[in-house]
Amino acid sequence: AQKITQTQPGMFVQEKEAVTLDCTYDTSDPSYGLFWYKQPSSGEMIFLIYQGSYDQQNATEGRYSLNFQKARKSANLVISASQLGDSAMYFCAMREGGRDGTASKLTFGTGTRLQVTL
Amino acid sequence: EPEVTQTPSHQVTQMGQEVILRCVPISNHLYFYWYRQILGQKVEFLVSFYNNEISEKSEIFDDQFSVERPDGSNFTLKIRSTKLEDSAMYFCASRDRNYNEQFFGPGTRLTVL
Numbered sequence: 001a002q003k004i005t006q007t008q009p010g011m012f013v014q015e016k017e018a019v020t021l022d023c024t025y026d027t028s029d030p031s032y033g034l035f036w037y038k039q040p041s042s043g044e045m046i047f048l049i050y051q052g053s054y055d056q057q058n059a060t061e062g063r064y065s066l067n068f069q070k071a072r073k074s075a076n077l078v079i080s081a082s083q084l085g086d087s088a089m090y091f092c093a094m095r096e097g098g099r100d101g102t103a104s105k106l107t108f109g110t111g112t113r114l115q116v117t118l
Numbered sequence: 119e120p121e122v123t124q125t126p127s128h129q130v131t132q133m134g135q136e137v138i139l140r141c142v143p144i145s146n147h148l149y150f151y152w153y154r155q156i157l158g159q160k161v162e163f164l165v166s167f168y169n170n171e172i173s174e175k176s177e178i179f180d181d182q183f184s185v186e187r188p189d190g191s192n193f194t195l196k197i198r199s200t201k202l203e204d205s206a207m208y209f210c211a212s213r214d215r216n217y218n219e220q221f222f223g224p225g226t227r228l229t230v231l
Binding site for chain 2: 033035037043044045046047050052091093095104105106107108109110111
């Protein structure tokens with residue numbers, strides 16, 4: 001079974017609108033972390049936002065927020081007020097176990113390509 | 119703002135040759151990682167490194183791969199005898215002990231001919 005599932009290979013959104021990118025995860029570890037990264041066409045991986053499994057509130061970072069629904073094992077990324085520069089590939093990733101554990105690797109999903117239109 | 123750097127940005131090599139990919143992690147970070155991304159695919163974990171030893175490695179990280187921290191700043195990935203299927207973007211990442219985020223370098227695109 002896939003540990004991280006991103007079911008939307010591609011999404012379109014109009015400039016200034018909000019968009020939700022879906023991510024579901026699978027783990028039996030009670031301690032885990034969820035991450036979103038942005039990969040523009042230039043190829044670099046840019047960290048956007050982090051949510052810990054024990055965090056009581058949904059994470060927010062500027063125009064990015066993470067809609068964390070633990071019972072559903074989903075961690076959707078919401079981008080508000082989309083901008084042309086948001087056009088990129090977006091990857092959801094998970095770390096199982098605590099951050100100081102030896103298994104602090106990230107497992108990535110297949111990504112969603114977001115295209116922001118005028 | 120501190121950042122992870124990687125050299126070279128692009129490496130072309132012949133099958134069977136050895137390559138060394140270099141990374142300079144953020145200076146106060148203690149955890150180091152290598153990932154790879156085959157063109158058009160997802161990012162895959164290769165190896166993590168902490169306290170001068172490998173913490174974890176994936177099935178991809180076989181005997182042809184090795185990592186080293188030869189001095190206080192560099193972190194290298196060596197592929198002893200490259201194969202065509204090693205062609206990919208290789209990302210180095212580093213993390214501070216007290217934070218969750220892994221910061222990625224810009225990547226090295228490896229092309230094996």
